[in-house]
Amino acid sequence: MADPGTLGETVAALALVDHHVHPVLGGDLPRAGFEELITESDRPAPAGTSQFDSQLGIAIRRWCAPVLGLDPSPPPEEYLARRAGLGADEVARRLLRAAGVACYLVDTGYLRDGLLGLPAMAEVAGAPVAEIVRLEHVAEQVAGAGEVTAGDFAARFAAALWDRTSTAVGTKSIIAYRHGLDFDPEPPAIAAVTAAAGRWLREIERGEGGEGGGRARVTDPVLLRHLLWTGVERGLPVQVHTGFGDPDANLRRCDPLLLRGFIERSEPRGVPVMLLHCYPYHRQAGALAQAYPHVYLDVGLALNHVGARAAAVAAESLELAPFGKVLYSSDAFGPAELHYLGALQWRRATAAVLGAWVQAGDWTTEDAVRVAAMIGAGNARRVYQLP
Numbered sequence: 001m002a003d004p005g006t007l008g009e010t011v012a013a014l015a016l017v018d019h020h021v022h023p024v025l026g027g028d029l030p031r032a033g034f035e036e037l038i039t040e041s042d043r044p045a046p047a048g049t050s051q052f053d054s055q056l057g058i059a060i061r062r063w064c065a066p067v068l069g070l071d072p073s074p075p076p077e078e079y080l081a082r083r084a085g086l087g088a089d090e091v092a093r094r095l096l097r098a099a100g101v102a103c104y105l106v107d108t109g110y111l112r113d114g115l116l117g118l119p120a121m122a123e124v125a126g127a128p129v130a131e132i133v134r135l136e137h138v139a140e141q142v143a144g145a146g147e148v149t150a151g152d153f154a155a156r157f158a159a160a161l162w163d164r165t166s167t168a169v170g171t172k173s174i175i176a177y178r179h180g181l182d183f184d185p186e187p188p189a190i191a192a193v194t195a196a197a198g199r200w201l202r203e204i205e206r207g208e209g210g211e212g213g214g215r216a217r218v219t220d221p222v223l224l225r226h227l228l229w230t231g232v233e234r235g236l237p238v239q240v241h242t243g244f245g246d247p248d249a250n251l252r253r254c255d256p257l258l259l260r261g262f263i264e265r266s267e268p269r270g271v272p273v274m275l276l277h278c279y280p281y282h283r284q285a286g287a288l289a290q291a292y293p294h295v296y297l298d299v300g301l302a303l304n305h306v307g308a309r310a311a312a313v314a315a316e317s318l319e320l321a322p323f324g325k326v327l328y329s330s331d332a333f334g335p336a337e338l339h340y341l342g343a344l345q346w347r348r349a350t351a352a353v354l355g356a357w358v359q360a361g362d363w364t365t366e367d368a369v370r371v372a373a374m375i376g377a378g379n380a381r382r383v384y385q386l387p
Contacts, residue, residue, distance in 0.1 A: 015102035017380035022333035023115040037334040055307025095340035096125040109134020135227040150198030171231040172239040180253030185261030196222035237272040286320035300329030314349035
């Protein structure tokens with residue numbers, strides 16, 4: 001048996017694949033702007049409170065400060081002053097390169113001013129990036145072009161999706177945000193899609209249902225189902241947001257168990273369904289991954305936000321799910337601290353959980369190292385067919 005003391009060093013040295021992440025935000029951030037981006041809430045914090053007083057806030061000060069040349073756990077004011085002094089580009093470069101991520105699969109569908117494009121992110125990270133195309137974003141671009149009719153929406157969307165994914169490695173659905181996961185699992189009939197597209201296009205003409213950038217927001221459950229099933233037809237792995245997220249999603253309707261009907265109907269297609277985030281439903285997601293060959297999961301996003309409790313969540317995610325069905329992700333968005341911490345927290349949690357099982361005599365070190373490598377990178381490389 002190999003020395004269990006080597007496990008932590010081995011996990012720390014793994015070159016990870018972050019299979020679901022968002023771009024880094026370029027440019028300096030004032031304190032209020034930074035704090036807005038280290039919480040999933042979209043409301044301002046009450047007077048007299050700070051987002052630094054959270055598991056994520058504590059973790060940023062503890063673990064990111066040394067990467068920026070500070071002692072661990074400085075006061076927030078000192079941390080932010082150092083961040084501003086280095087400048088956003090240097091902060092991003094230090095943190096992303098310290099993360100040890102060999103490839104980022106980037107969801108480009110959530111737009112905000114200042115986000116780095118894929119080439120810029122690859123340069124800052126010193127690692128290749130690949131794109132995950134958000135289905136709803138493509139549909140909104142098609143509808144917003146002003147040349148589509150209800151009758152040709154389905155065909156125009158399919159053509160646009162095939163074009164947009166010509167170099168992508170996966171697609172993503174946010175039906176959990178726009179409706180909930182308790183949707184009719186059957187592919188909608190083309191007549192229903194045409195009727196729903198007509199209603200949506202009329203809303204756009206009237207200037208209703210818009211969001212940032214003047215883009216119409218697709219929320220009709222028939223259209224959302226159609227987008228999801230078209231993503232399955234495209235044949236690339238389909239990521240589906242489940243569980244924890246910002247208040248735009250009704251958490252009660254984000255339980256992945258609600259996807260069982262869709263999962264069963266999509267199984268014959270053989271297209272991987274990637275359950276993202278999952279917390280606090282990660283045990284339910286593990287049961288689905290065990291039952292259905294094409295279902296995978298991660299606990300990205302959660303590990304950052306639960307901070308010092310990351311090992312508990314990581315352990316629970318490995319109770320039922322086959323280890324070849326679990327992937328690493330950070331779901332980081334905006335500040336580079338989240339990209340770095342996602343990787344660090346996963347490494348620390350994984351080493352702690354697997355190390356405890358080795359020490360108890362339940363696992364060998366060889367098995368622990370092999371499983372960590374699968375989750376950290378190997379599973380993503382296989383499922384997304386990465387080099």
